Amino acid sequence: MKKPMKNSEKVNHARRKTLVIASSALGGVAVAGVATPFLGSWMPSEKAKSVGAPIEMDISKLPPGAQQRAVWRGKAIYVLRMTEPMLKAVKETESSGLLLDPNSEASDLPETLKSEQSRQLRDDIMVLIGVCTHLGCAPTLQGVDKGQSHTPGWLGGFFCACHGSKYDYAGRVYRGVPAPKNLPIPPYRFENDGLIVIGEEETV
Ligand code: FES
Structure with missing residues (x-):
């Protein structure tokens, strides 16, 4: 009990x-x-959200042959308005055998371009992530027309001064340089003729 x-x-x-x-x-x-x-x-904080958010680039005043830069997600974005000689150089380089991956099969491309098997949404505009695929330096736009020839067969494009990697105007890497891949391309879309949105693409 x-x-x-x-x-x-x-x-x-x-x-x-x-x-x-x-x-x-x-x-x-x-x-x-x-x-x-x-x-x-x-x-995600508001700041983190805004850091990853799409950005707009007004390219309405970008002259032919010139490049406009911006930063998206901490990476440099290059927008190049191609001239006729640049487009010709890209075509010639493609069939020269000098490029490592001329068809961008191993490239980092957004879905829209992958499905179109292209590096551009518009022939006259090239959009690239300006980060060398070797160790991340910033390649600079150079052209043979400005007397900046680095090797025979170089028809101009982007040159990385850190260790000498060369890309054509479409950001495709040459053979025999340290960079292993073409320059990546971010997702983007045209809002209108003069406005690009980086970080968004048309749904496919
Ligand atoms: S970082 Fe561009 S060649 Fe090394």
């Missing part, structure tokens, strides 16, 4: 119960306190 509880025992028992409830409640607070920042760390 259960022994009757003394008064002092009743108090201790009641106190112990209160402590258990209190510590459980505190535990709940602690868990909630930990859980809130933990959940918060999974939610």
Whole structure:
């Protein structure tokens, strides 16, 4: 049979119960306190969202042969308005055997271009990520017309001064240089003739 509880025992028992409830409640607070920042760390901040957001580039005043730059997701974006001689150079280079991956089979391309098997949405505009595929330096636009010839067969394009990698005007890498791949192309779309949105593409 259960022994009757003394008064002092009743108090201790009641106190112990209160402590258990209190510590459980505190535990709940602690868990909630930990859980809130933990959940918060999974939610992208406004700044993080804006860093990854698409950007617009107004190219309406970009003259032929010139390049406009922007930064998207921390990477340099190059937009080049191709001239007739540049387009000719791209065609000639393609069949020269000097390019490592002339058809961009191993290139990083957005879905739209992959499905079109092309490096451009529009013939006169080339959009590239200006990060050398060797070690990440920024290649610069150079042309043989400006007397900047690096090797025989070089018809102009982008040159990376860090270790000498060469790309054509379409960002395709030459053979025999340290860079292993063509320059990547970001997802993009034309909002209108003079406005490009980088970071978004037309759904295919
Ligand atoms: S980083 Fe461009 S050649 Fe090395």
